[in-house]
Amino acid sequence: MTINIQESPDKEVQGISSIKDIYEKIKHTESIQSQYTDADLYERKWISRLQGDQSETSSTLSKGTFSALQFNTLAQGLSLPPDHSPPFKLLNPSAVDTTKSIYGGFTEIPHPEISLDFQLRKWRLLEVLLSHPSNTKASNTPQQNLFDIISLQEVDHFHDFFQPILKILGYQGIFVPKPNSPCANSGWYSDGCAFFWNEREFELLHQDLFTYKDPDGNNYNQVCIVATMKHRKSDEIVVFAVTHLKSGKGTKQEVTRTKQVQQLLEKLESIHRLDNDSIQQGSKENIPIIIMGDFNSDIREEESCVQHITFHKEYNKNSQSWKSAYQITPPDDSFYTTWKTRGPKTQKRVIDYIFHNGGDNGSNISCTHVMDVPPEESLEPTKLPGFKYPSDHLSIGAIFEIK
Structure with a gap:
C-alpha cells in the first residue's frame, strides 16, 4: 500500500482570508478562461420532488431542512498534461492507462x-461547490447560501486546498485516500473520498473510514466514509455515507461493485440497528441515512449494481428500502450525471447517485427538491469537462426534510 498525500500548503490559499477573497479569486479565474470562450458556469435550479408541486424553487425551509451536494471533481492526477513532472516515483508504470495519460484522455476539448x-x-x-441554486450571480457581495453537506470523489488536494479553503467558509471535513490510487501509479498524489459539513x-x-474487502479478505482499492451527524436545528441524528x-x-x-454495495449496506444497516443512545435519539429503527457517491454503474445497464440498492427491500424483507433522490426507475432520457468525450468516444450515463431510506416504513426523512441538469443545447460541443464546467461529472444535489 502506497499513499501519497499533498500536505504542503497551497501558496494561493495562503493569501485567502475571507469569503470575499474566495469569490474574487473565482471571478478572476473565470475572466482568464473567458478570454478563450464563454466560461460562465452552467446555471442550475431546484426542481420539486413533491407530488402535486411543480414549483422550481425550494419551499419555505423548516428547521429540519438541509441541502446536500454530490460531486466527482476529476482528480488532477487523472487529467495531467503530457509534460508534467510527477512529485513521486511512478508506483506502477505498467498500470498507467496510456489512453488517459494525456489530459485524462480529454484531448478533443478546446485548449485543454x-x-x-x-x-x-x-x-x-x-x-x-458554492453554486447553490438559490445563489444569484456573484457580484460585489458574496452569497452565503451554502450547501450544508458536500460529498466529493477523486480528491487529491484535500489537505492543501479543499480543506483550508472550505474551513474559511465554515466547513469541517474528512478524507480517506485510496490504498493504491491510480494517481499514485503516475507518481502523483493519491485521490480519495472527502466529506464536508x-x-x-x-x-x-x-x-468510520473503511476499505472494501474482496471475498478473500484482501482490500479492494475503493473506500467509503460513514459519518454520524447531529443536525443542530432539528436535534436529529443523520448518517451519511460517501x-x-x-x-x-x-x-x-x-x-x-455489487459486492461492494452489499458491504456498504450491511455496514449501514448495522449502524441503523445500533442501540446506543450516544449516537442516536428516538427509535433505533428510524435513523435517516443518506448514501452519496460515484457508483460507476448506470441503472439502465444490465446487472447494474445500483439495482441492488433500489430493489434491496425485495431481496431481503428484513432490509431497508432505499430511494433515489432523483427519478431513476426509469430515468428520464434527459437526465445524466456524466457526458464526456474521451478520444473519439462520447458517453452519456447516470452513475452518480444520492439515496436515502425515507418513507415506506423507513426513516422520517424525505427529499423535497433536486438540482436540475443543464439541457443538451447549453452544453459545449465536447460536453464535459470544458470551460463551462471543470469536471467530467456533473454535480447533483438535493434538499431533504426531516419531519
Whole structure:
C-alpha cells in the first residue's frame, strides 16, 4: 500500500482570508478562461420532488431542512498534461492507462492546457461547490447560501486546498485516500473520498473510514466514509455515507461493485440497528441515512449494481428500502450525471447517485427538491469537462426534510 498525500500548503490559499477573497479569486479565474470562450458556469435550479408541486424553487425551509451536494471533481492526477513532472516515483508504470495519460484522455476539448490546468480549474471546482441554486450571480457581495453537506470523489488536494479553503467558509471535513490510487501509479498524489459539513448546521458524532474487502479478505482499492451527524436545528441524528465504487464497464466490474454495495449496506444497516443512545435519539429503527457517491454503474445497464440498492427491500424483507433522490426507475432520457468525450468516444450515463431510506416504513426523512441538469443545447460541443464546467461529472444535489 502506497499513499501519497499533498500536505504542503497551497501558496494561493495562503493569501485567502475571507469569503470575499474566495469569490474574487473565482471571478478572476473565470475572466482568464473567458478570454478563450464563454466560461460562465452552467446555471442550475431546484426542481420539486413533491407530488402535486411543480414549483422550481425550494419551499419555505423548516428547521429540519438541509441541502446536500454530490460531486466527482476529476482528480488532477487523472487529467495531467503530457509534460508534467510527477512529485513521486511512478508506483506502477505498467498500470498507467496510456489512453488517459494525456489530459485524462480529454484531448478533443478546446485548449485543454487552459481548461484542465489545475491551478485554474481548482477555483472553478470551488465555484461548483458554492453554486447553490438559490445563489444569484456573484457580484460585489458574496452569497452565503451554502450547501450544508458536500460529498466529493477523486480528491487529491484535500489537505492543501479543499480543506483550508472550505474551513474559511465554515466547513469541517474528512478524507480517506485510496490504498493504491491510480494517481499514485503516475507518481502523483493519491485521490480519495472527502466529506464536508457546514458547522453551523451539523455536528460530527462518529466517523468510520473503511476499505472494501474482496471475498478473500484482501482490500479492494475503493473506500467509503460513514459519518454520524447531529443536525443542530432539528436535534436529529443523520448518517451519511460517501463512496466511490470500482470503475469500468462489464459483468466482471459489476460483480465487484455489487459486492461492494452489499458491504456498504450491511455496514449501514448495522449502524441503523445500533442501540446506543450516544449516537442516536428516538427509535433505533428510524435513523435517516443518506448514501452519496460515484457508483460507476448506470441503472439502465444490465446487472447494474445500483439495482441492488433500489430493489434491496425485495431481496431481503428484513432490509431497508432505499430511494433515489432523483427519478431513476426509469430515468428520464434527459437526465445524466456524466457526458464526456474521451478520444473519439462520447458517453452519456447516470452513475452518480444520492439515496436515502425515507418513507415506506423507513426513516422520517424525505427529499423535497433536486438540482436540475443543464439541457443538451447549453452544453459545449465536447460536453464535459470544458470551460463551462471543470469536471467530467456533473454535480447533483438535493434538499431533504426531516419531519
